[in-house]
Amino acid sequence: MIDESRMKNKNEGRYSEANMAVAYILKDFAMKLKLAHNAEDLDSALELTVKNVMIACSHQDKLLTENEVSEKYAFFTASKLRNMRARNKGPNYHKMGNTRNGRVLYKMSDVESWIARHLVSTSQL
Known part of the structure; x- marks a missing residue:
């Protein structure tokens, strides 16, 4: 069983999206292991799990330009990102140079x- 408390980000007191994604992928793999009837099922599950883990990890640390952020x-x-940087607001960024x-x-x-930090939760009726 995966201990989710070990995945807690010590700096921000929140779960890393990449770590949570990997945890759920591995939980899914554990379930597929229990259900595997033969080596082909196991190979297929392992191949899919490795692919999904690589995707989850690679997407989290990708560096994006401000134009790429605005496209996504x-x-x-x-211009909003530039304005937020000038006011020391908005997401953290890296300045090269x-x-x-x-x-x-x-x-x-x-x-x-x-x-995620700017999520506003509305009350349910």
Whole structure:
């Protein structure tokens, strides 16, 4: 059994999206192991699990330009991201170069974390 408490991000007190995705993928694999009737079923389950883990891990730390962020998330325009950076708001970013024109990159996981932190929960009727 996977101990989800060990996956807690110590810096922010939240679960890493990549770690949670991998945990659920591995839980699914454990279930498929129990149901596997032959070596072919096992090989198929293992191949799919490896593929899904690689996808989950690679997507989280991908670096995106502000234009790529705005393409992926319609509510972030490039100018809105620039404005938020100027006001020290918005998702964390990496600035490559010390000049004013240095390239700005965002980790996909930082953008998704920022979005998750701004979730507003409405009461249910």
